[in-house]
Amino acid sequence: MPYDPGAIEAKWRAHWAERGSNVADIKNAARPYYALMMFPYPSAEGLHVGNMFAFTGNDIFARFQRMQGLDVFEPLGYDAFGIHSENYALKVGVHPAEMIPRNIANFRRQLERGGLMVDWSRSLSTTDPEYYRWTQWVFLQLYKQGLVHKKAAAVNWCPTDKTVLANEQVIAGECERCGSKVEQRFLEQWFFAISNYAERLLNNLDTLDWSDTTKTAQRNWIGKSEGAEIWFDGIKVFTTRPDTIYGATYVVLAPEHPLVDAHTTDAQRAAVEGYRDRASRRDLVSRKTTKDKTGVATGTTVTNPATGEQIPVWVSDYVLMEYGTGAIMAVPAHDERDLEFAHGFALPVKQVVREDETLVESGEFTGMTVHEAKHAIVKSLAAMQKATPVTNYRLHDWCISRQRYWGPPIPIIYCDDCGVVPVPEKDLPVLLPMIDDFKPDDSGVSPLARHDEWYRVPCPTCGTMARRETDVSDTFLDSAWYFLRYPSVGDDSVPFDASITRKWLPVDSYIGGNEHAVLHLLYSRFVTMVLHDAGLIEFEEPFTRFRAHGLIIREGAKMSKSKGNVVNPDEYIETWGADAFRTYLMFLGPFEEGGDFRDKGISGVRRFLDRLWASVRDCAADAATDAATDAATDAATHAEVERKLHATIRKVGEDVPRLSYNTAIAAMMEYMNVLRKSDRTPRRSEVEPLVQLVAPFAPHLAEELWQQLGHAQGVFDSGWPSFDPALLAEDEIDLVVQVNGKVRGKVRVPRGISEADAVARATGDAAISRFITSEPKKIVLVPGRLLNIVV
RNA sequence: GCCCGGAUGGCGGAAUCGGUAGACGCAGGGGACUCAAAAUCCCCCGAUGGCAACAUCGUACGAGUUCGAGUCUCGUUCUGGGCACCA
Secondary structure, three states: OOOOHHHHHHHHHHHHHHHOOOOOOOOOOOOEEEEEEOOOOOOOOOOOHHHHHHHHHHHHHHHHHHHOOOEEEOOOOEOOOOHHHHHHHHHHOOOHHHHHHHHHHHHHHHHHHOOOOOOHHHOOEOOOHHHHHHHHHHHHHHHHOOOEEEEEEEEEEEOOOOEEEOHHHEEOOEEOOOOOEOEEEEEEEEEEOHHHHHHHHHHHHHHOEEOHHHHHHHHHHHOEEEEEEEEEOOEEEEEOOHHHHHHOOEEEEOOOOOOOHHHEOHHHHHHHHHHHHHHHHOOHHHHHHOOOOOOEEEEEEEEOOOOOOEEEEEEOOOOOOOOOOOEEEEOOOOOHHHHHHHHHOOOOOOOOEOOOOEEOOOHHHOOOEHHHHHHHHHHHHHHOOOEEEEEEEOOOOEEOEEOOOOOOEOOEEEEOOOEEEEOOHHHOOOOOOOOOOOOOOOOOOOHHHHOHHHHEEEOOOOOOEEEEOOOEEOHHHHOOOHHHHHHHOOOOOOOOOHHHHHHHOOEOEEEEEHHHOOHHHHHHHHHHHHHHHOOOOOOOOOEOEEEEEOEEEEOOEOOOOOOOOOOOHHHHHHHHOHHHHHHHHHHOOOOOOEEEEOHHHHHHHHHHHHHHHHHHHHOOOOHHHHHHHHHHOOHHHHHHHHHHHHHHHHHHHHHHHHOOHHHHHHHHHHHHHHHHHOOOOOOHHHHHHHHHHHOOOOHHHHHHHHHHOOOOOOHHHOOOOOOOHHHHOOOEEEEEEEEOOEEEEEEEEEOOOOHHHHHHHHHOOHHHHOOOOOOOOEEEEEOOOEEEEEO
């Protein structure tokens, strides 16, 4: 009977579903292990091969941990709110509330075909009221902690799409979707005070077992810089280079700086007003990217506190109000941007630090190194109340307001008498009403504001008529706590059960894309810390271990719908089977780097599975047959095969935990080649462990073969094969012999051979000795490996 | 501009501690089986020279350290990603 993946996979899918094989025993698990993967956005196009790649990588790790005897919980849900769904719904004219369940059903079908060990009894969608009720609850917890505030903020506004755009959606000052020129608008927005947590978010990184690239991205995003605030008369500037203060030749204020008026002379007032007006109309992105510096002099001067000199005050939009103090001391000799500005306006340039990092023309500090001077100058100015050491962060507060429809309504009510009133927890969820006119308009307020019947509510405090907040929250809030919910799905009385959470969290292993290295992972860490500080959970970091997976390309090119080169998992599973598809995805390259999907490549993996199938079919049924085969062939063969088997068990057991799936598969293929080369009926003991090794990769096939081998219990409950280190050590080894560092041959020698004996054996070999033209000057023996004779 | 990666056969990739470079797989070539094809099985497969044995060269480029470097150090080029008027 040939290997027929279609039939086998259907059989085992049904078997797993029937037995509840993948359902974790949340209450009673003795050794809980939470293996999480980032949940997908259920798009209308269906499951992307990139999703399948990521999920398979997580699944293999999870199945492996289960075979180590752990109680593994592998949940999966859907991140289904957001502007992406909403825009697609508008485009095709289907309400998202109708579209999303359809997409989810399709995803579920595709995911099940992939053979994932997912516990479907604890799935969720962020769009379920039973879920987003608690997303709103999370908002209220932050509110209680005083970490939520409302303020006017400049946003990118697309006049065509009538919506706020994220910075990433603005390309060269234009809307990425319609190409309209983006405008700057000031809108009232809700913010989370994540910047209060900047130092903790940064420091805790050192304690986490995460990919270095991800940690680095987070450090860059948090952007800590240490420096000082220094007073130039009434103007406080921020600098990281106090050592260059003797080269400060002017001061620059951001156009929005509140002190601009006070520092402007009457003669310059018209020019300054005009400049501020123009600057306010420039959109955020072009302002941040343009290289040409503009600005205007205020006509006044301030005192450089180090030199006592009077230096002019300028206004320019290359200084940002959002960062530092909105004012800088300009040192054109040591800052590229200041230099550009100085050149544009013919301002003096004064070098105060030499190439060798020592100070010149800096008064009493002359001769100090940059490092010494930073401290000495701040200390000296601080003594005169002119400076304070200060740390700044690039990290901004998290704007969670979206003036859109498809998201959880922010649970706030505005009352004329009581002011801003949070919705009482008992009144949650604030349901998102089913409306048809959810297209955003030019008003800058959410479409929900057009629905009085929803918008008008009695004030929870005084009962007079009040108004609901009409903004919905950012999708990143939905995904910032979902991992807390999974184990408690089914209990709608709490967001997460305390004892279950204590048992299962923090997440033991988290796998996902590096595109979420910064926002999602940072927001999740922040929310976890806040809930910890509120006394609701015991840990403050949600993900003990995180690994970012790579990207899949196809035939050397990025996959995209427009190129028509997108891999559809269904087709490949149909043709080759889910097991071959899974294994091939993992064989493409290192999991953390991704790989190149080549259509023909999958045949090699399928051949390997076919051979595995055949070897189980052919393998000897009992010990008597084994003895007979050994007698009939070469008895030494079994020893060789067995040694390779044990080496393979070790290799796969080492590779899988570090997600080195491609090399684990290669090792199993190598073993298969050795097994076949022996040209005899394989022993059952030579094949059985291989079925276990392959099980995380090709779960359906492994279950089937395990059953064919006569086991009543499933392969995932069979444990993991062990290897015998004694078997791995050969008595005789091939010692590589080099002469002057070049390989000239190898000799078969006893494992622990002495240097003298090794040299004797090497010189006794004619192929080697002909290169030894004189008395050896030096001998290097690397035991068990190599001998180098230097002449 | 700053901060992280990366560069190895025709291709994807391997080499875990400085010790036989190219495992494993794809593609390609040759053979067995077959009326034939597919499938399957066996062999070859970095470059150059050589009938061969074998030799020389070879891990982006240039130096260096070392008995020995794909691996370590310095410099250069190209490339992927992150951040970016953040002072």
